[in-house]
Amino acid sequence: MPSANEPRNTQKPGGWGTIASSDVSRRTFNPIRDVLSRPVQPLATPKSTKEPISLSIGDPTVFGNFKTHPVVVEAVEEAVRSFSFNGYPPSVGVPQAREAVANKYSHPLAPLTANDVVMASGCSGAVEMAISVLCNEGQNILLPRPGFCLYNTVAGSRNVEARLYNLLAEKNWEVDIEHMESLIDENTAAILINNPSNPCGSNFTKAHLKAILAVCERRRIPLISDEIYADMVFSGQVFTPTATLTSTVPVLTLGGLAKQWLVPGWRIGWILINDRNNAFAQVRQGLFALSTLINGPCAPIQAAIPKIFAEIPDSYLPTLNMQLESHARILENELGKAWGLDVITPQGAMYVMVKLNLNMFADISDDADFCHKLKWEENVEILPGECFAYPGTVRLVITPPRDKLRTAASRIAAFCERHRK
Ligand SMILES: Cc1ncc(COP(=O)(O)O)c(C=O)c1O
Known part of the structure; x- marks a missing residue:
């Protein structure tokens, strides 16, 4: 997408050049879409060959475990x-x-x-x-x-x-x-x-x-x-x-x-x-x-x-909420034991926010760096707090199946341990 400063008009006599996009479109920027569309920059550490697990998008249908009634x-x-x-x-x-x-x-x-x-x-x-x-x-x-x-x-x-x-x-x-x-x-x-x-x-x-x-x-x-x-x-x-x-x-x-x-x-x-x-x-x-x-x-x-x-039966929503809560507690319990993370107990919705104690890690500069290295080394995708104007944290979606949540949490814990100061 062109930035606000990019030239507006490159049309030349006799040619189309580039048609300038509008100011409204240039001002329209969605950080989640931006972070997820960035290619993962190669790092010196070995790239993970593990199965990818995405805990990034708030879409409960991705894994097929949450189906509507x-x-x-x-x-x-x-x-x-x-x-x-x-x-x-x-x-x-x-x-x-x-x-x-x-x-x-x-x-x-x-x-x-x-x-x-x-x-x-x-x-x-x-x-x-x-x-x-x-x-x-x-x-x-x-x-x-x-x-x-x-x-x-x-x-x-x-x-x-x-x-x-x-x-x-x-x-x-x-x-x-x-x-x-x-x-x-x-x-x-x-x-x-x-x-x-x-x-x-x-x-x-x-x-x-x-x-x-x-x-x-x-x-x-x-x-x-x-x-x-x-x-x-x-x-x-x-x-x-x-x-x-x-x-x-x-x-x-x-x-x-x-x-x-x-x-x-x-x-x-x-x-x-x-x-x-x-x-x-x-x-x-x-x-x-x-x-x-x-x-x-x-x-x-x-x-x-x-x-x-x-x-829709009266039992639908309480059942969904119970399932979501059990998912949230898996992440909370597993990540609660990991080095350098403070999990903030969720009370509803579909997300867990985790505070990164960056001073407890040897080589993680910020939340974006944490997510980038995690993706590269463990193939787990989560969103940096930068997407929510809140650096120093990461957000995990709780809707993937429980076994995937457990696997993702244990990979995150291993990652934290590997990078501890
Ligand atoms: C807080 C909040 N508001 C609005 C939306 C947009 O919802 P919809 O998918 O219906 O456009 C979302 C989607 O994630 C959301 O989390």
């Missing part, structure tokens, strides 16, 4: 066979899908109707629409550090300044509220939180969510709450939808089918407009307008949502 597949099959969803859907979404999403997420303290739901192309599409509808060029948005890098990618692409507020590892990744508030100025258009969190695997308490909402209330800043991992929490944890804790702060809640229903490739997400006081009247119209850019996401999959929500 048959009802989910049947629901799509029925929608396709009905021949009723082959045309363009309304751009804000298929009415039955909006209705089903509203019913599922409506709460006495944060009631929703179908009109409060905008369907999106994945939760990524919801992130893009939410940032685009609230922020103008030159304004700023408050984002978590460490945080999911797409937020920075979208903000950067639109010339919106990303201001990163700190999450505190020692406090289960709670927001440093004072730091968050210190970043706000007259150009702050929105605060974004992500709960449960990628990459932290954390789940905020009610009291903490209320403290964040209090900042929004005091400074009159709307909130975007990315809840793509809603309800995906481990034993002893309670997930609370942020919007149910306020009757005043306008909140755009983002969600989707990708994670809980194990179908990230289906690309269906949504925005819930939580607006008890009509503060979002223009924003609502703005979201409707933005939805016309792509005429809405894939209609048959939207149309499957009512059956998916109605017929």
